[in-house]
Amino acid sequence: MTDPRYTPLAQSLPATVPFVGPETQERQRGAPFAARLGANESVFGPSPRAVEAMQRAAGDVWMYGDPESHDLRHALAVHHAVAPENIVVGEGIDGLLGYLVRLLVGSGDTVVTSDGAYPTFNYHVAGFGGILHTVPYRDDHEDPAALFAKAAEVNAKLVYLANPDNPMGSWHSGHDIVAAMDALPEGCLLVLDEAYVECAPEGTAAPVAADDPRLVRMRTFSKGYGMAGARVGYAIGAPDLILAFNKVRNHFGMNRVAQAGALAALKDQEWLALVQQRIIEARARINRTARENGLIPLPSASNFVTIDCGRDGAFAKAVLGSLVEQGVFVRMPFATPQNRCVRVSCGGEVEMAAFEAALPKALAKARAV
Amino acid sequence: MTDPRYTPLAQSLPATVPFVGPETQERQRGAPFAARLGANESVFGPSPRAVEAMQRAAGDVWMYGDPESHDLRHALAVHHAVAPENIVVGEGIDGLLGYLVRLLVGSGDTVVTSDGAYPTFNYHVAGFGGILHTVPYRDDHEDPAALFAKAAEVNAKLVYLANPDNPMGSWHSGHDIVAAMDALPEGCLLVLDEAYVECAPEGTAAPVAADDPRLVRMRTFSKGYGMAGARVGYAIGAPDLILAFNKVRNHFGMNRVAQAGALAALKDQEWLALVQQRIIEARARINRTARENGLIPLPSASNFVTIDCGRDGAFAKAVLGSLVEQGVFVRMPFATPQNRCVRVSCGGEVEMAAFEAALPKALAKARAV
Structure with a gap:
């Protein structure tokens, strides 16, 4: 019995996934995230x-x-x-x-x-x-x-x-x-x-x-x-x-x-207008948190803020790793030099508070390496 | 300004649709169907x-x-x-x-x-x-x-x-x-x-x-x-x-x-078992209706019954056309000689009654052509 005959193109492709889902990460860590801020979903929900x-x-x-x-x-x-x-x-x-x-x-x-x-x-x-x-x-x-x-x-x-x-x-x-x-x-x-x-x-x-x-x-x-x-x-x-x-x-x-x-x-x-207002507020809050921790939030026209961690990709990755460990799901850019950043979706009170609590610890841990 | 450069394959393809949806037909006829029995959906619904x-x-x-x-x-x-x-x-x-x-x-x-x-x-x-x-x-x-x-x-x-x-x-x-x-x-x-x-x-x-x-x-x-x-x-x-x-x-x-x-x-x-029972009952009812109208229902292991209308594809198409006109959405096989048939999904009381009422008229109309 032989295997199916894939096209040459299909044979050449990796069985990849563009993004690992947060549920996969939750299964790996054995615990749910406290704040789901990595996929630019709208925590504010649909109408x-x-x-x-x-x-x-x-x-x-x-x-x-x-x-x-x-x-x-x-x-x-x-x-x-x-x-x-x-x-x-x-x-x-x-x-x-x-x-x-x-x-x-x-x-x-x-x-x-x-x-x-x-x-x-x-x-x-x-x-x-x-x-x-x-x-x-x-x-x-x-x-x-x-x-x-x-x-x-x-x-x-x-x-x-x-x-x-x-x-x-x-x-x-x-x-x-x-x-x-x-x-x-x-x-x-x-x-x-x-x-x-x-x-x-x-x-x-x-x-x-x-x-x-x-x-x-x-x-x-x-x-x-x-x-x-x-x-x-x-x-x-x-x-x-x-x-x-x-x-x-x-x-x-x-x-x-x-x-x-x-x-x-x-x-x-009307609901969309309400969400837009909440996005503006959440961006301001993420900006404030970033600055309070000595980081530079980039201007954003999206439902997330990308934060310049001020060093290289390895440093940002360490920050991200610790945030994720602490239950705050975030992601980061892939390419240099954008990978000096972490990307944080807008959240509500619970998510923003979790991020605020986790960020100083994440920075301390990353800086200690 | 030039058009996009489609692949040769894309250029060769028709902008086709494998099936016309019942909603499209409803819009064309300007009225909803009384019985939706054409797409082998389960009228009995999900659990x-x-x-x-x-x-x-x-x-x-x-x-x-x-x-x-x-x-x-x-x-x-x-x-x-x-x-x-x-x-x-x-x-x-x-x-x-x-x-x-x-x-x-x-x-x-x-x-x-x-x-x-x-x-x-x-x-x-x-x-x-x-x-x-x-x-x-x-x-x-x-x-x-x-x-x-x-x-x-x-x-x-x-x-x-x-x-x-x-x-x-x-x-x-x-x-x-x-x-x-x-x-x-x-x-x-x-x-x-x-x-x-x-x-x-x-x-x-x-x-x-x-x-x-x-x-x-x-x-x-x-x-x-x-x-x-x-x-x-x-x-x-x-x-x-x-x-x-x-x-x-x-x-x-x-x-x-x-x-x-x-x-x-x-x-x-348990719900699936219930639906299976209702499918068996509905098939029996479609079989009875077909036979009472002089047609031959084919044995079925599906949630529909394909009915041999006893003549050629043009005749079955006329029967189907009249059923659809009367508000009973059904479909039929595409290829000869299977296109001598119409295909009727299993339904509940309302749908089966609508089909029973429409079939004799559809046959009379098709036979009169």
Whole structure:
């Protein structure tokens, strides 16, 4: 009996995971985390109306979800003042990025991103045989000009840019992004990941025509809307591109309860405003805690704050290790020199207090090494 | 400005959908269906404990689901008396079939299935550039010997077999499937879709060692467990194959609420037994209705009955058209000669009564053409 005959590409891939989940870490340490601040989830939770909608829809789960996500897609179109043909709903931005890469990237095709940007995007590019080129961050910001120049240089089919950025929390104005797009080479699609844009100041979202064929924007209910576990994302783009997702997507892949929840969440913009306020307060509190401990919090337009620990990656990793040991789940950037930082999601009173108690001990321990 | 540069494969694909959803049809007809009997969903619903578990978990939806689906996977391992390493949980069988095809099938690779079997599998094969070879049904049954002989003939990497079969409802004993596997060619993986096995008589599930590298079995919470809208499926196979899914799957793709619901559903085997009884009763009722109208119901081991309308595909299509017009959502097989049939899912009192009332009118109308 022989093993299955995997494709050469599949054989070449590692059985990797872009992120280790907090539950895995909890199982390893044999105890739950006291503060879950590592995955930029929204501790403030989803709209109570979204929760109610999901509870009501739970009994209907015997039915497949609408494969067109018609009601949600049409509500999103109204919300963004675009046509329903400009929107495709999918299983989170992660799922949509996978479909997008699959549509554009074959073996040897080139793609550009920033060194240290979203690992799951890189995972998809590798998974379809693409060649990833990177440019460094500039002053802890993604660098649109450098990204687009690199895209021209390597004839990239796709370039990835997150605004606001994860893991650094930095951002550009939407106008600056659009202005920089003048340098986007012909035939190169910009995927603009706006996962955190609901947490950002006015003017961060790119003010572009939805029909612009150079651009696809990714949005999600995972961050500001507090529904990471629901797996609802959407892409906004030109109708031809949006239609192309139908060639490869899992048409019946959407959870019916999540569809109902996302629709209710979208309609409760008051809740979103409340969460935005709490994010601002939590960022201020994380900033204060960092400064009180002699660290430098970086400006953030996201639901997290990235804190410069002031030394190298090994030091930040030691700080992170001790925080995790103390029950505070946080993560940190992967690439040098951003890996001098730890990244802390916004939390409520319990989480922020746990972080405040743990940080001085973590620093003392890391400094003692 | 130029359009995005799709891969040659993506350019060659139609923007298709394997199935039109009932909601789309409802929007087109401007009225909801009185009976939803077309997608083999379980009108009997999920376990009340699963609904409760989902309602409880709804408030936790701000957290991503566990990317390892640890608790569910371990409970499934106990349930099937296999190791957790034999199981991967995914976004329904549809999602898992996509990953499986991606792992094995590249441009020009050959795959075998039955003519008229599951369109979503065919969609995935086409989507990764595979060449699909088909064998006909034999007496409305899938024909393992012919499938495996064709696989040897065309050097297939993958062969698809559903047991029980959809859309015909026919089945083989698990022992017969295993015996037939002696003819499975070296290096050809059998994907055995057991989506409906919870609706089938004892002895239908294949009694094979989970570590057999020739086979991967697909299971789901969509049918017997009544959770189609939750999108929870799983594959049982050899550890190496199961591990390979980690190369390509959307690690954070599982809905957290659905994970909790599936775990509770699995633990409520009493509910499943109740549903199995109701399926048997509903099948008997559909059989009676078919016979009273001069039609021949085919034996079924599924949660639906496929009814031979006694003439050709055009006639069955006319019957189906009238049923749908009358508010009874049903579907029918695609391929000749199976398309002489319509396929009716098991329903409760309301749905069965609607079908009973609509069928005579549908037949009269179809016969009058």
